[in-house]
Amino acid sequence: MAYQELSVNGSPRQTAAVERVVEARLPTVHGEFRAIGYMDRRTNQEQVALVHGDIAPHGALTRVHSECLTGEVFGSNHCECGDQLGTAMRMMVADGSGILVYIQGHEGRGIGLLAKLKAMHLQQAEGLDTVEANLALGLPVDDRDYTIAVEILNDLGVESVRLLSNNPRKRDALEANGITIAERIPLLIPPNKENHRYLLAKRKRLDHSLPHLDGLLG
């Protein structure tokens, strides 16, 4: 594919490094998708996008989803990632088309799986919230880079999206790199007793738009 120049968070412009490697039909419990595999030549990381239906350059229902092994594979109730992933895929099928860009390497908002488990331990043992726990470990609160997601959306010919997200930083990062957010569509998962403090911290400390938590006590 052609190289493109991207500006990332005001840092020097970078050269797109994504390469489309493979495409396969992927029937799932949520519906039929195409799995499009990419290699990020910058990081040598494998990435995948799932596409349902025919994608137009404008207005595709889109989820840029950060990897979360505990939430998605193990069904952890500590966070709502697993429910968000399945809900997003079902919404795409109901809508007739959609794009899921699943970003490997985004565990724990980019700090990695073991650091995320350490942060969870600190939340349980010390009563810290998700932000305080990362800081106590000497780690960034959010270290996620969305460059690869933008490059994959570019490769898919997408110019504007209806973004399934509660996270203003994600919206800003995509927009800063040339993806127009035509609409932000909330992805609200009902809280449970294990994750309601985590969700409240995401709202209070990370500015996530979670109006369904109104009235919930921290």
Ligand SMILES: [Zn+2]
């Ligand atoms: Zn999670």
